[in-house]
Amino acid sequence: MSTPPLNALRAFEAVARLGSFRAAAEALFVTQSAISHQIRNVENWLGKPLFEREGNRTRLLPHGAELAHSLAASLAEIEAACDRARNTSQALVIAAIPSVAMCWLIPRLNRFRTAHPDIEIRIVYAMHGREINFHDVHLAFVFAKDPPTGPMITAHLYLAGQSVPVCSPSCLARLGRLPQTVTDFLALGLLHDGTPKGWSNWLSGLTGSAPDPTKARGFDGTSFEDFNLLRAAALSGQGAALCPKAMIQPDLDSGGLVQISDRMLDEGYNYYLLLSPSPAPTINRQARAFLDWAMAEREKGPQLG
Numbered sequence: 001m002s003t004p005p006l007n008a009l010r011a012f013e014a015v016a017r018l019g020s021f022r023a024a025a026e027a028l029f030v031t032q033s034a035i036s037h038q039i040r041n042v043e044n045w046l047g048k049p050l051f052e053r054e055g056n057r058t059r060l061l062p063h064g065a066e067l068a069h070s071l072a073a074s075l076a077e078i079e080a081a082c083d084r085a086r087n088t089s090q091a092l093v094i095a096a097i098p099s100v101a102m103c104w105l106i107p108r109l110n111r112f113r114t115a116h117p118d119i120e121i122r123i124v125y126a127m128h129g130r131e132i133n134f135h136d137v138h139l140a141f142v143f144a145k146d147p148p149t150g151p152m153i154t155a156h157l158y159l160a161g162q163s164v165p166v167c168s169p170s171c172l173a174r175l176g177r178l179p180q181t182v183t184d185f186l187a188l189g190l191l192h193d194g195t196p197k198g199w200s201n202w203l204s205g206l207t208g209s210a211p212d213p214t215k216a217r218g219f220d221g222t223s224f225e226d227f228n229l230l231r232a233a234a235l236s237g238q239g240a241a242l243c244p245k246a247m248i249q250p251d252l253d254s255g256g257l258v259q260i261s262d263r264m265l266d267e268g269y270n271y272y273l274l275l276s277p278s279p280a281p282t283i284n285r286q287a288r289a290f291l292d293w294a295m296a297e298r299e300k301g302p303q304l305g
Helices: 006-018 021-028 032-046 062-089 098-115 169-175 182-188 197-204 227-235 245-254 281-300
Strands: 051-054 057-060 092-096 121-125 139-144 154-160 163-167 190-193 222-224 240-244 270-275
Touching: 006 021, 006 032, 006 062, 021 032, 057 062, 092 098, 092 281, 098 121, 098 139, 098 227, 098 245, 098 281, 139 281, 154 245, 154 281, 163 197, 163 245, 169 182, 182 190, 182 197, 190 197, 190 227, 197 240, 222 227, 227 240, 227 245, 240 245, 270 281
Parallel strands: 092 121, 092 139, 190 222, 190 240
Antiparallel strands: 051 057, 139 270, 154 270, 163 240
């Protein structure tokens, strides 16, 4: 007996499941005539029709409905088996927003690789505000206002997200003193993380500040879409920036940046480490090993020796 026409069977299952040739064509990204051709292939191979045709209307015959039911179960099983095979063979995938990837994770990654040389890892970006596809990701570092929730996702509070005002020593030297007033901060030059909202909120709470610091001359400064760009600008002496202290503590320790006020900006955001289970037991063990290591690293603090 010849092999059943698998592509044609897939087209037939889509027609039966979606209820029309047109819907099946849209779902499979082919033309409606291509679907009709595939249905004829199945019927020719079976030697009998699958639909009762009345003009432009078709109705699934009983044996066609039984075949469609079996195909749906079989295709779902094939898809699940392929997912298991793919997840079993892939590396441990860790997604991280750019700030965590560059400032926290990568500088420490050698310590994990030394402790677990048998674990293959892959680092990918998790973009802030975009949904993470946990079908392909096992752990993720994110920045969120509340612990992220979702089916089979465990959120661990990782690092505090409060920001502090910082600048380079050369930038501070131009002012000649620690800034105290809105005028002082504006004289340093303000660097904005995407929008001026952060500086607006921080300066509004400064003792003796103007009623609306956003209207003060010099409030508008350079804006950076990405935190890593903002940090680079601050390190190069281009002005003062509000940066999450957890991300720039090594820069403070090395003297590359100076914290120029003890007042923090707390907008309720924090860094979380998310864990999603995998169908593969090996990946789950590796993910747990990384989670335990990451939590231990957090307790060590910012030192990277």
